[in-house]
């Protein structure tokens with residue numbers, strides 16, 4: 684790794700989409716810091732990518748914990764002095780719970796836990812890492828969202844009601860738009876995207892696409908040129924054969 688090598692942090696990269704994004708970023712010469720809340724799982728993922736000859740490192744990170752984020756940020760600062768790319772991928776989806784089929788039954792505790800992981804954690808880690816982007820006047824932040832959070836189509840789409848998940852991802856979209864507004868003028872580009880329905884633990888076996896396909900748009904957004912898209916919501920590139928913006 685040279686001092687010009689880009690450094691990327693991917694949350695929840697021990698499996699699923701986060702792992703696929705990490706592999707793709709490292710395959711194009713970016714140094715990826717894999718992270719996970721479970722150290723054994725994260726180290727196994729790192730071992731696998733290292734065995735493929737990819738330049739990756741690993742550090743534990745529970746995105747819902749102030750202590751874990753502070754410790755991780757300190758380690759990043761000491762080890763690299765900066766970060767260039769942040770992919771906010773870690774997420775949970777409680778939609779399988781029967782109470783999640785109606786806003787009249789959804790449990791507020793589930794909604795809080797989902798918000799904590801899917802929204803507040805994105806803010807927590809962005810607050811911690813953006814100062815490490817500003818030192819080099821360069822940053823790309825990719826927030827993993829979903830088409831299910833598109834307010835302009837929500838009234839007649841065919842997805843399950845899924846209130847905790849959807850409202851949390853609407854929060855991610857709002858956070859993306861506001862953060863991008865605040866960072867205008869800095870060379871830190873913040874965008875959200877929908878990876879599509881993928882075969883992961885969250886997506887299940889019936890999903891039509893792989894995590895590798897879902898990772899394509901993340902790589903595109905993580906490597907935007909200076910002056911590229913800011914504060915936008917993208918669809919998965921696999922579906923449209925290129926970068927297409929979704930309606931918020």
Ligand SMILES: NC(=O)c1ccc[n+]([C@@H]2O[C@H](COP(=O)([O-])OP(=O)(O)OC[C@H]3O[C@@H](n4cnc5c(N)ncnc54)[C@H](OP(=O)(O)O)[C@@H]3O)[C@@H](O)[C@H]2O)c1
Pocket residue numbers: 694695696697698699700701719720721724744745746747771772773774775776800827828829830877878879880881882883884885886887890
């Ligand atoms: N799968 C789909 O069809 C689909 C569609 C649209 C959007 N997405 C989004 O894509 C992203 C990745 O989903 P996926 O399909 O890859 O799901 P997944 O296989 O369930 O993976 C979720 C990842 O998030 C991690 N995570 C959860 N809570 C965490 C925490 N507190 N700290 C750190 N890591 C945490 C998990 O770690 P553990 O292994 O420790 O649980 C796991 O690595 C999510 O944001 C999801 O909402 C997925």
